[in-house]
Amino acid sequence: MWNTFILSPMVNVLIWIYNLIFNNFGLAIIVFTILIRLITYPLTAQQVKGQAKMQEMQSSKKMEELKKKYKDDKQKFQEEQVKLYQEMGINPLGSCLPLIIQFPIMIGLYQSISLAMASAPIQLLNLSRDLYNFIPASVLIPLNSTFLWMNLGLPETASPNAIMIPFTNFALPIMTIIVVLTTFLQSKLMTPTAQPGDQGAQMSKMMNLYMPILMGWISYTLASGLALYFVVSNILAIAQYAYMGKVNWKNILPKNLLPAKKKK
């Protein structure tokens, strides 16, 4: 089921793109990520709208009233909150859905990269069975897995051309660092300005801290092709948010660099 509907289509699209653009797997991952981002754009837009509505609701008078009214009865408060969601046409899961969809894509992509790179016999055997007829497999295999300093099928630090830290035997995890930075930047830029007393802001703060660490760890330990996907995906996410006018520069720029508010 997973192989038929997720893994096989993904690996075939990846290799089809690879065949189209100079037999370069790094470029194939970049183009593939752009495609994924374009396909999931409606979900992203829905997530942004959902977040905005959520924020609107959190700061609404009705919500304040509910908080005051049911401050000693959490269960009743939750029931009333659900009613308020319905009244305002908010789906509380709506803003989580794109995130949830990211996980199977991420897992599928990782497996696709591993499978396509086929750096061991069983992987190559599996690949031979997953390829569709229109892929000229015998011509393309083995795929060129080198991109910049990385072997995309291996962790960055295990790549033969990894950049070494001078006078040591340790490879510099450049891509991991870029993943951490772009994930941090993305989280910061996409977090709405916190309202006073907003409990969600605390959660966001923690997410901004933990997500880059989690993504960094995954990038450091798994195939570097996945790290490339994270970097491109993060940059595209920021670009999509900027296009929708939802990037929150206040979270990263010093106050004196922000445009002054117009006095009414």
Place this chain on the structure above:
Amino acid sequence: MKSKKIYLLITLAFFSILITACTSGAYASTSWHGLTADSEAVYLSAGAQVYKIDLNNGTEMWRYPEKANVKGFYANPILTSDGQLLVPSYDNKLYSLDPSSGREKWSFPSSNEDGGSSNRLIASPLVANEMIYQPSSDNFIYALDMDGRQVWKMETEGPLWAQPVTSPDCGCVYVASMDHTVYSFNASTGDQLWRSPELGGALVGSPAVSPEGLLYVGTFAKELIALDATNGSIIWRYATEDWVWSGPVLADDVLYFGDLSGFFYALNTSDQSLVWRIQPQNSILDKPVILEDNIYLTTEGDTLFIINKSDGKIVDSRVIGGLIYSSPVISGETVLIAPTAQAKTDPLLYALNLDGSQKWTPFTPAK
């Protein structure tokens, strides 16, 4: 608020485990086990460890390393005439072990030495003329002396997954590469003698060499190709149903080989006529073993087939279990089969008599 933090941490930890669990499988799946035997013992490369097993009763004599690690041993180990057991590893190193004790004699590169392969060693080395020729996934072939010191190395344009071969008096090493070509290198200096034309698909099986000076190779372009061993030019091509993974075995002017669709061919080399063709079970990924009038064949199924060499009729078959990707090995009157275990408790090695009956209890390593 504190409980929310804990909830968030648990959620993140859960997703990290989920991602690692879902992805590590693809990364960990690697290869099938390697096997070799002499008249007294079997040497089994079973991923995390190499085992020496008594050929007569199936008891473990030693294991290397003592504690399982992530080196990854999969290629067939090679016994040399000067008393070494050579085992290539997925940690990019070639290890020389003492076959009697299992102690490490040397590794290439040694722990305090730079250089060596920068990628996995998937194929077994060739030992000839007191030299070791180790192909690597980093596209290089490394020529070493018998103490593991590098003499030369030469680069091809693709990973090397096939054991090199040689022929008497050619003074050369034939190397099949995944770059879709075959190379001939001078065995002493490494100078390239010739490179075949583009063959249309990757080569991962060892070529067979005929006394008449022909090289036979199977390719992923669904072909079995005969090359002139003196200059690499193509003499003839034979179309198969599917990718030919392993190289062929040559016996009495007939080539025996299989493809990924599970077809097993007997092909006459003189006129490329098909002597017979059968489809016993699943994909065929390694060479058959020929013993007198019989062929011992394993496929990516769970069964050993004994086939009559002259007409291709299946004389006998034995269900072994697991997935059998690699060739059987015959030592004396014992047929050894190393299936790829599907569970940790599955046996790693089966020993049968030539008639297919069980010789000793299948070998499962003690914890």
